[in-house]
Amino acid sequence: MLRLEQRPTPSKSMLYLTPVMAVLATMVVGGMLFAALGINPIEAIYLLFIDPFVDSYNLSQLFVKASPLILIALGLSIGFRAGVWNIGAEGQFIIGAIAGGGVGLALWGSEGWWILPLMAVAAALGGALWAMIPAVLKIKFNANEILVSLMLVYVAENLLAQMVQGLLRDPSGFNFPESRNLGRNDATSLPDVIPALGIDGGGLVSLILLAAAFFLLQKHALGFQIKLTGESPRAARFAGVNPSIIIAICLGISGAAAGLAGLFELSGAAGKLTIDFPVGYGFTAIIVAFLGRLNPVGILLAGVVLAGTYIGGENAQFILKLPAAAVTVFQGMMLFFLLGFEILINYRIKSVRRAV
């Protein structure tokens, strides 16, 4: 018979091994799923997990998908560390794109290096303010931030629908519900930095913020307070940490990061606002954050892996006629496996012989 036995201290090696185990288990069980769908599992696994990192065209798309995931997950991870559950990043992503895109559209026709940074500031502010709604309602009225932030995703989606039909609609676009193309306009589009990996200006900023988050969590007192609040709220209060401020900071940072990611998507990959602008990065980023162990370096790796499944998934749709939804199943499965394997960090499995 198998029994769980608590380890005296959490296992360091398991902490790093479990995400790898989760990815491997997803390949195995996912392969079975493909076989059940009548698709060659080896070919599908190759397309999803290997091909995105060897094919040069795929590589040039890698950070186009990975950057928004990494940036959003980075913000979320800071909150998750403190036990602040912002799961409305998708909404903050949309609001960031509306706010930043709105500034860009308002300045349409102007030239200057300052336009793009101004849009980025507006996007980060927009996302942060949108995330302040659940923060204030949590601090003042004790309302559950999970439900409030999630409800605001639907509100943001409707607001986007309204904006592309009204205020932000392309005046010369024959009444199509979409904005002007900010990605094809010099002043509002992101410059390329490393095209071979798909890193543009937004990707570069994401990587810089990754380093900043690493510094915040490892070296700064605020990072310590955030981690302490998550691990032991009582101890944090005795240490003089104000939980309300931590809630506001965590939601503010994650909202700003998601808003910024929204603008980068708009000025880069998407180009214009349409009703189909949000593609679920805000939700996939939750998986990235957990798979990366809420650690900046881990999030970088996890973001790249998940971006690979997006790119590989698109190719597999084309080559193997894999249904688009299969990738979402894969991503969900990965999170399930990770959460299941996590028990090995604090417990070990022991086989117990029954006494005769």
Added chain:
Amino acid sequence: MDFSSLDPVAMMVLLIGAATPILLAAIGELVVEKAGVLNLGVEGMMIIGAVTGFIAATTTGSPMLGLLAAALGGAAVSMLFAFLTQYLLSSQVATGLALTLFGLGLAALMGTSYNGIKPPRMARLEVEGVSDIPVVGELFFSHDPVIYFSLFLVFAVWYFLNRTRSGLVLRACGENHDAAHSLGYNVQLIRFGAIMFGGACAGLGGAYVSLVRVPQWTEGMTAGVGWIALAIVVFAAWKPWRVILGAYMFGGITILQLSLQALGVSISGAYLSMTPYIVTIVVLVIMSADRKRASLNAPACLGTSFHASH
């Protein structure tokens, strides 16, 4: 604008239809939370119910078999959550989110070849003579069986929780799992059962959307109803009867905003579509503002894992 085209009786009938999926999902989640488990996967279980119910109903031609399949489907995916949280002690919040993400993906995958098909119609339970009485007949005797079943289910849950010994044991697991364990009850198994009941209810609610409310299959068709059901449990202060009140109130708001859109009021449709979500937030704020009362109502062990060390 012509408000006379709004028939209050017809709107009441529509309201009940819009409220029933929320009611079913919320009463299931209430039992889960009473056992001390917070399952944020309601949306995922609902959409699985919606697709399995739809597939079963269209292949067999029987809506009733569809509902049965939906309940089984919802319960089946909830077992993933139950196993992970109860036996592998994973975080309930994270696992619930995983269940929602996974459920949305799996449902879309299962439903790819079922877009644009009409499901078999569900017959209404009509009493000859009585159902034709104006107003009363329409309001009380013209619904499909699921609506009557959902109200019966609320009564059954109330009776089980408050009038039976097993209900008391279930609540003990939610209030103080260590005490329940020391009295010899298998906390993990009881919670496992409660989670499966919640999954079956959410699945039924989902099938009601795809078989009766809409009726067709589209990706992501539950559109946040599962999350609203979670908020309704908070609104109801974990009391079964108040779940009816909450669900019907939301049904009312949904129908009202849809009718206003149909009437062509000067407010844009997108703004009106936001209202159910905004009202959910307002309701959450009102119910949570009094911290003392909110914490008295909630089961004391809600959201915490239990592991017996001996």
